[in-house]
Amino acid sequence: MDLDTFRKSLDDWLDGHADELAPAYPGHGTVELQVEQIAKVRHLTHDAGWARWGWPGQVGGLGGSGLLRAYLSEALSSRDLVESGLYSMPEVLGPSFITFARPELSAAMVPPLLRGDEVWCQGFSEPGTGSNLGMLTCRAARAEDGWRVTGQKVWTSLAQMADRCVLLARTGTLESAHRGITALFVDMATPGISVRPLDTMHGEPEFCEVFFDDVPVPFARTIGEEGQGWAFAMDLLPYERSTALWQRAAFLHRRLQQLVEAAPPGALDPTALGEVAQLVHAFRARSRATQHRLAAGEDLGSVTSIDKVALATVEQAVFDLAEETLPDEVLLAGGPGPERWRKEFLYSRAATIYGGSAEIQRNIIARRLLELGNDR
Ligand SMILES: Cc1cc2nc3c(=O)[nH]c(=O)nc-3n(C[C@H](O)[C@H](O)[C@H](O)COP(=O)(O)OP(=O)(O)OC[C@H]3O[C@@H](n4cnc5c(N)ncnc54)[C@H](O)[C@@H]3O)c2cc1C
Structure with a gap:
């Protein structure tokens, strides 16, 4: 069609x-x-x-x-x-899962995800390694009948409701850094997994700590080959910073329109509105171009860091304007309105963190795209 x-x-x-x-x-x-x-x-x-x-x-x-x-x-x-x-979770996890998992595994597992019969979560970040993902320590050891996973993940969105987890685990030595990482597809109901929800600043338990204590995972649930976890993650992160953000752009566009409708007379500074409208438009144009490049089969890689920096800037600009325009609704708990503006303003502070922090994205842009030198 x-x-x-x-x-x-x-x-x-x-x-x-x-x-x-x-x-x-x-x-x-x-x-x-x-x-x-x-x-x-x-x-x-x-x-x-x-x-x-x-x-x-x-x-x-x-x-x-x-x-x-x-x-x-x-x-x-x-x-x-x-x-x-x-x-956006299926957009983040689905495409790379389909590319790397055995065809039988993706044929069995992706349809329930797309139909909304299942929730999946992304077990990448750990207490000691968010930005520095290559140093993760959650370990999968080989046993006769499969992997045994032991370790901890954190900030795992929706883990408390998830049926499955796309997990990065260390199967090689720590010295082998990203070469010793393997991606696994884990049933969250497996004995040995415990989940502790964490409230975000906007007061909702959106993410969790997840503990793995000698959790059995069949070898057939390896996503790709042993040691391919880093390649899987590098394939996946550009989706997290592209298609998922196009939806976010539509949401921000809608909220800006609603802000104009909700503003009391004289409360909305027209210059500030013009600047934010321009930012939203520029981000949508950028994100639209990214969608077209993706649809044309281009391998996006590091350029999606530009989309991520732009999204975070725009999301915070929209809700900063909401705070200036509707201060009572944004700043007062239990204030007027359905708490939407307040919760979304608070959540917008996370935009410079989730999907890779703004500092790290700027480092990627500087080093990989502008060739301004390496990390040392
Ligand atoms: C709402 C939300 C949902 C999330 N959902 C998930 C999820 O489902 N699954 C998952 O795996 N993770 C998830 N995360 C975690 C997210 O990916 C990490 O928080 C993020 O990658 C940053 O890692 P960190 O928290 O360990 O911070 P750190 O890596 O400890 O960084 C702390 C600060 O130091 C800065 N910093 C670190 N290293 C450098 C450097 N080399 N140069 C310059 N500055 C640096 C960072 O920019 C940041 O400001 C989520 C986070 C949020 C906020």
Whole structure:
């Protein structure tokens, strides 16, 4: 299906099913409610075929350009039907999983993810290694019948609700750095895994500490080959900094429009509004170009660090403007409004951290793209 036809037919379908798709809660909602809402929207859009376009046939998709699924996520985010960050998880984990996992594994596991029957989480960061991912220490030791995983992950989004975890573990020595890392696909119900939710600054337990105590993982659940975990992570991170951010751009565009509508007379500084509108537009243009390069089969790599820096700048600019314009709603807990502005303002502070911190992205841009020297 071509993009224009898809866009038109999807918009009609979304209009026709607006009541069924609408969230059952006002305002921001809790993380649990947001995840339930996402599952409902995934079921409906998958069963009607929309959420299968842009994914390959081997995982139950209907094929076609990745732009089709980018438009679906844009349409859902800009109608406030899903929380764009949480909704983006299949875009972050799915493409690299399909590339690296054995075809039987991806054929069995990806369809329930796309249909919203399962939640997956991304077990990369550890207490000692977030930016310095290559030094991770969560260990997978070889046993006769499979791996045994022992260690800890942290900031693992939605781990408390997840059915599976895409986990990076050390299978070589620490000295072997990124060469000794292997990616594993772990069932979260396996004995030996314990999950402790952590509240973010906006008051929701969006992420968790995850502890692994001698957790058995079959060899058949290795994603790619032993020692390929770093290549897997390097393939995956550009998705986290590209398609996932296109949805975020749609969300920010919508919030800026809503801010204009919600502003009391005279409260919105027109110069500041113009500057933020320009930033949002520039980011959408950048992100759109990234989507087109991705759809054309380009290997994006480090250039997506530019998208990530731009997203963080724009997200914080939109909500800084919201704070100036609607100070009571943003600054006062229990203040007027449905807490949406307040929670989203607080969450926007995380934009310079999640998906790779702003400092690290700037280092990548300086060193890998502008060739301004290495780390030493
Ligand atoms: C909302 C949210 C959701 C997340 N979800 C997940 C998830 O699902 N799965 C997951 O694995 N992780 C997740 N993360 C973790 C995220 O990827 C890390 O927080 C991030 O990569 C930074 O790592 P860190 O927290 O260990 O900070 P550190 O790496 O300890 O960095 C601390 C500070 O030092 C700076 N810094 C570090 N090294 C350098 C350097 N060489 N040069 C300049 N500055 C440097 C950083 O920029 C940062 O400001 C999430 C984080 C957030 C905020």
